[in-house]
Amino acid sequence: MSILDSVTSVLLVHAHPDDETISTGGLIAYLASRSIRVSLVTATRGERGEVVAGPLSALAGSPALAEEREGELDRAAATLGVKAGFWLGETPARAPGLPPRRYRDSGMEWIRPGLAGPAPDSETDALARAPLAEVTNDLVAVLQHVQPNLVISYDAAGGYGHPDHVRVHDAALAASRTLTIPYAEILDTPTADAEWFDLKAQRDTVVTALRCHASQLSVDGEFIVHSGGQRDRIRTAIGIRLC
Secondary structure: OOOOOOOOEEEEEEOOOOHHHHHHHHHHHHHHHOOOEEEEEEOOOOOOOOOOOOOOHHHOOOHHHHHHHHHHHHHHHHHHOOOEEEEOOOOOOOOOOOOOOOOEOOOEEEEEOOEEEEOOOOOOOEHHHOOHHHHHHHHHHHHHHHOOOEEEEOOOOOOOOOHHHHHHHHHHHHHHHHOOOOEEEEEOOOOOOOEEEEOHHHHHHHHHHHHHOOOOEEEEOOEEEEOOOOEEEOOOEEEEEEO
């Protein structure tokens, strides 16, 4: 029995542009190949992201970086097969009666390799500083709009500890429970209670989508090379577990 049995519509919730491809690109492409409608909510524009050295370097720290990352996300999402994309804080991903809000990338700093923590200089409009209830209510609104059978987002640690990922997990899980929609967390290590998907058949699609995020990363064979030089293997398998 699969978590995806009888699922016709999935909503993924991610923190920044490129998270959807790095973390779940293969899964999105797989879902699309099964004619499951995939929608995506992205919480911030990743304004504080570093920029790969090269022609886009001048965007670092400027308002133009957010615009560039919006375009990168549009291209990557279309490549993967996302049918509808939304920005958290904007209709329909905004609680009724509230003016639009732009949640800002909270930033992070490395505590140790593979584990991030809060940045000491996050701004007042940062996602991680927004009231959890407000973020949750915005996600409730978009869930009511999309009406998915399943929500997929991060585990309680946000994958690697980024404060925006943790806030997205907390709010997405709370919104899903409010509407009694199943919530599945993303895992990168097999466990007995998770469903594991082999996504090798989607690798070429994922690589094409990764290359859309040229301000943030490059692809070197089997590896993603991030703007800071870190190297991660391209995911060709993923686990999801119901919470």
